[in-house]
Amino acid sequence: MNGEPREERRVARFLLASSQFARTTGRVKVGAFLPPANGRLSVFDTTRADEDAIWSLGRIHVAEPRRKTLHGRADLDVKAVHDQGLRIDVAPPPPEHANVVGWPADDGAQEAVALQLAERSRLVLNPSP
Amino acid sequence: MNGSEDGAASVWIHVGDVAIGDSAQALRQCLEQLQESRSILGGLAFSLAELDQAANEARSDGWDGYQGVALDCDTWARARRILIDLAPGLPTPSVEADPRSNVLLSWRPAPDRGFVVAIRDSGRMTFGGRRGSSGIHGHEVGHDQLPAPIVHELRRMIGSDPRTP
Numbered sequence: 421m422n423g424e425p426r427e428e429r430r431v432a433r434f435l436l437a438s439s440q441f442a443r444t445t446g447r448v449k450v451g452a453f454l455p456p457a458n459g460r461l462s463v464f465d466t467t468r469a470d471e472d473a474i475w476s477l478g479r480i481h482v483a484e485p486r487r488k489t490l491h492g493r494a495d496l497d498v499k500a501v502h503d504q505g506l507r508i509d510v511a512p513p514p515p516e517h518a519n520v521v522g523w524p525a526d527d528g529a530q531e532a533v534a535l536q537l538a539e540r541s542r543l544v545l546n547p548s549p
Numbered sequence: 550m551n552g553s554e555d556g557a558a559s560v561w562i563h564v565g566d567v568a569i570g571d572s573a574q575a576l577r578q579c580l581e582q583l584q585e586s587r588s589i590l591g592g593l594a595f596s597l598a599e600l601d602q603a604a605n606e607a608r609s610d611g612w613d614g615y616q617g618v619a620l621d622c623d624t625w626a627r628a629r630r631i632l633i634d635l636a637p638g639l640p641t642p643s644v645e646a647d648p649r650s651n652v653l654l655s656w657r658p659a660p661d662r663g664f665v666v667a668i669r670d671s672g673r674m675t676f677g678g679r680r681g682s683s684g685i686h687g688h689e690v691g692h693d694q695l696p697a698p699i700v701h702e703l704r705r706m707i708g709s710d711p712r713t714p
């Protein structure tokens with residue numbers, strides 16, 4: 421991710437399963453940040469996008485192609501990702517799409533990292549799911 | 550009333566006071582235990598409901614909209630037994646399915662303290678935790694209960710005692 425001081429950037433992980441967050445506590449759960457088997461956790465660069473544009477990204481590029489409900493998103497500062505020793509690789513299309521990569525091989529270590537990412541993320545519920 | 554009657558009355562009242570005091574104390578203890586049990590059962594019921602919600606949602610591959618693998622019935626059943634037999638004194642965890650077909654139990658009492666256990670279909674459990682700047686991760690084998698080493702690390706990571714390392 422280039423163009424701005426990287427630590428000031430922000431990414432979003434779109435949430436398509438209601439069991440990945442808790443409305444009552446306003447928290448994103450750990451599993452939302454665990455990588456799939458290919459080690460690429462899909463996120464979107466939302467640094468320069470306003471709210472409408474962010475939800476459009478999630479709706480058009482994530483939820484609708486999969487015929488899923490867009491329940492919400494987990495916002496995360498890029499610094500939080502880098503602090504865990506991970507990096508973000510751009511992966512268009514669309515140009516905002518990226519993957520969090522560089523995960524440790526050990527499953528337990530991945531869980532410890534995902535725990536930290538979940539703790540530092542902010543849950544934003546979709547106002548019109 | 551003569552002295553002896555006074556004495557008898559005094560003894561009776563004394564015994565009565567003791568009896569009432571004991572009963573009140575026993576009743577108070579019962580109520581405290583009942584409240585604790587209700588709290589534990591309430592927490593357990595919530596965790597079991599979370600597990601069922603997660604299992605219902607993770608019935609097929611791609612359930613999370615990405616590459617999430619469906620949760621299998623055996624892992625769900627194991628997680629359920631583990632929750633019911635959770636070690637005494639442990640707070641009830643948050644429960645969810647993860648994209649690798651595991652059930653995750655997580656405890657996050659504070660931003661700098663947390664612990665997560667992944668229950669896998671193989672009987673293997675992996676775990677990761679953090680307390681301040683120190684972290685831990687590993688794996689153990691366990692079937693229907695959290696293995697003692699995991700419980701030990703869990704208590705160490707999420708305990709409220711600031712002297713706990």
